[in-house]
Amino acid sequence: MNEYGNSFFATVKNSFKELKKYNTNDIFILQHIDPIVLGFLLLLKKYKNIVNVIHTDIVRYYKISRIQKRFFLSLLFFILRNKQFVFVSKEAELKARSFFKLKKTKTIYNVYEFKEKKFAQNLGEKIVLGFISRFHSLKNIDLAIRAIKALYEQGTAVSLKIYGSGPEEASLKEYVKEMNCEDYIIFMGESDKIKEIYNSFDALISFSVLEGLPTVILESIHYGKPVFHTDCTSGPR
Incomplete structure (x- = not known):
């Protein structure tokens, strides 16, 4: 949906126009x-076959959101409480079903095909984290950046490769520059070359506040890379 606008309302509006063709x-x-907000608009237009998929711990997300967003989410889930919701984590499903009084929920875990066993190889004397x-x-x-900086300043031979993109990209790059970490904290951008990504570091780290079932954990296991992840609900548990 991101290609249909730069703001929430523009994205929903333009996506709705596009989907009305179906x-x-x-x-x-x-x-x-x-997209779930978009689905509500589709329901008003008599589109009946809609499945809402939640990829995160929506209850935790609700509780850490501002009051305006909490009101919006409460209203949205109240209206859609009898519609079908699919979660990628059983814990996230049970919490949401109880908290938002949802009637039709199901868990379908993220699927990852392990074609062959991979074994971790140390990249050298320096520890490279991803x-x-x-x-x-x-x-x-930003917390990961501070943690790596602290390790580096303690004399640990460590570096961090950050893959991805998003709304905070510019501010995070500026943060690394301000922290004087550019020599050992590197932004790698986006890539679909999964094997090359996981072969570029020794272990994966994540300090996420909430998750669904992160595919990166499954991929890390596949490529034999240790995972250091915050113990957030419906994440690595």
């Missing part, structure tokens, strides 16, 4: 909050 009997699978994420405040990338 037949009312078509099936729509809507993932995350913005961070793969959307650049959002909930991911606590």
